[in-house]
Amino acid sequence: MDVVLITAAAARHDYVFDGEGRVTDSLPALSTLASDSAVFSCAYSGAPASKTTMRVLLTGTHATGQSAAELPTLLERFEDAGYATAAFHGNPDD
Known part of the structure; x- marks a missing residue:
């Protein structure tokens, strides 16, 4: 199994994720990667x-x-x- 951990400091949740927890179209490459990945849209600092x-x-x-x-x-x-x-x-x- 491949593991890719992507972190982005100071990225607003509503810019990266839509209301359903899916990656928004504002980040097309990340959205494509996320479509075939486990995505954790709830995070705590x-x-x-x-x-x-x-x-x-x-x-x-x-x-x-x-x-x-x-x-x-x-x-x-x-x-x-x-x-x-x-x-x-x-x-x-x-």
Whole structure:
């Protein structure tokens, strides 16, 4: 099974999803991918800032917990299970 995790910081829910939880036509490539995928349209942020939220998402811990360097990440857990992993981002500040 292939696993693709797509995250978008500061994307408004009503821009990405319609009232039925389907990806809107405003993102045609994502809409095409979503049509043959499991999509989770209800999400909750683990912290008020994107950088901390990503740490929460990738380590499965609370925002006030340990530093990320001390914890295995989601990618490491997939690697341990035999998956090839990669990560890409477009934030020039990270």
